[in-house]
Amino acid sequence: MILQRRNRILRATPAIRSLVAETILTPSDFIAPLFIDEGENVQTEIASMPNYYRRSLDGTVKEVKELWSMGIKSVLLFIKCKDELKDNTGKEAWNKDGLMQRSIRAIKEAVPEIYVMTDVALDPYSSYGHDGIVENGEIVNDPTVEALVKMSISHAKAGADMVAPSDMMDGRIGAIREGLEHAGFTKTGIMAYSAKYASCFYGPFRDALDSAPGFGDKKTYQMDFANRTEAIKEALMDVEEGADIVMVKPGLPYLDIVREVKNAVDVPVSVYNISGEYAMIKAAAKMGWINEDKAIIETLTSIKRAGGDLIATYFAKDAVKLIS
Numbered sequence: 001m002i003l004q005r006r007n008r009i010l011r012a013t014p015a016i017r018s019l020v021a022e023t024i025l026t027p028s029d030f031i032a033p034l035f036i037d038e039g040e041n042v043q044t045e046i047a048s049m050p051n052y053y054r055r056s057l058d059g060t061v062k063e064v065k066e067l068w069s070m071g072i073k074s075v076l077l078f079i080k081c082k083d084e085l086k087d088n089t090g091k092e093a094w095n096k097d098g099l100m101q102r103s104i105r106a107i108k109e110a111v112p113e114i115y116v117m118t119d120v121a122l123d124p125y126s127s128y129g130h131d132g133i134v135e136n137g138e139i140v141n142d143p144t145v146e147a148l149v150k151m152s153i154s155h156a157k158a159g160a161d162m163v164a165p166s167d168m169m170d171g172r173i174g175a176i177r178e179g180l181e182h183a184g185f186t187k188t189g190i191m192a193y194s195a196k197y198a199s200c201f202y203g204p205f206r207d208a209l210d211s212a213p214g215f216g217d218k219k220t221y222q223m224d225f226a227n228r229t230e231a232i233k234e235a236l237m238d239v240e241e242g243a244d245i246v247m248v249k250p251g252l253p254y255l256d257i258v259r260e261v262k263n264a265v266d267v268p269v270s271v272y273n274i275s276g277e278y279a280m281i282k283a284a285a286k287m288g289w290i291n292e293d294k295a296i297i298e299t300l301t302s303i304k305r306a307g308g309d310l311i312a313t314y315f316a317k318d319a320v321k322l323i324s
């Protein structure tokens with residue numbers, strides 16, 4: 001054959017493949033989510049997330065030091081709230097001595113340079129396990145937004161660099177930005193979970209924090225997975241309202257959305273490679289059906305290729321070890 005173009009030339013050896021690779025993972029792509037518990041010396045493996053742990057603050061601080069030493073620049077904090085502190089207002093969420101606030105202070109003190117992001121949503125604090133305040137069986141928007149503003153300000157006061165509202169109430173980004181401005185926190189960022197879908201893949205996360213909804217589901221606030229243009233609307237509105245970064249979540253089943261959002265906004269796009277995505281890789285690898293290391297790198301590369309500038313992933317440490 002006489003061919004004009006032979007595409008295999010650029011695939012022939014590892015050297016040429018790496019020379020022409022379009023997407024390269026680096027440690028600073030990753031945000032490491034951390035699950036924090038009360039107590040001391042507590043380290044509980046999440047049943048549906050093998051090799052991922054909920055730790056007390058002492059162990060969390062150690063973990064953060066290790067993450068930083070590996071080149072991971074950011075953590076995203078989640079806490080497990082004690083049952084007796086849960087109620088329908090979620091008021092423990094803005095307790096200045098709450099577990100989240102203590103954690104932010106301790107982490108910032110131990111590793112001042114690490115970029116601390118915090119989850120802002122009421123579900124871990126809600127006796128109903130919902131991301132908002134419940135009235136007559138409904139998740140009410142505006143009173144929830146007021147609570148989220150208080151929560152965000154209390155995280156900022158404790159030293160959070162960026163708050164990450166994951167609740168999907170309307171108008172919360174603008175309200176949080178305004179609240180931070182009025183409280184004088186002009187350096188605190190907002191990473192908006194803008195296109196967050198009502199997904200079955202959050203299951204393992206809800207095990208980790210004991211935060212499964214007590215009734216119904218989250219479909220009146222999280223997005224319908226049938227929808228695409230709605231994601232653009234959400235992302236553009238959040239940018240307008242003051243989001244510094246917008247997020248698409250989950251990751252792998254929503255890469256089309258990642259690309260569309262990336263093309264539509266002028267802020268960085270983050271993607272949450274969520275608990276169920278972690279669990280699937282772990283389970284298949286345990287069965288011997290896929291190669292775990294390769295699945296991790298392929299998954300994270302595909303998320304970055306789709307347009308994810310930052311990736312929140314439970315594989316952050318594994319990935320850094322694999323790419324170095």
Ligand code: PBG
Nearest residue numbers: 121123166201202205274275276
């Ligand atoms: C709750 C929240 C969820 C996740 C992050 N924040 C679960 C939910 O909305 O029910 C999921 C993260 C994961 O599955 O890894 N506001």
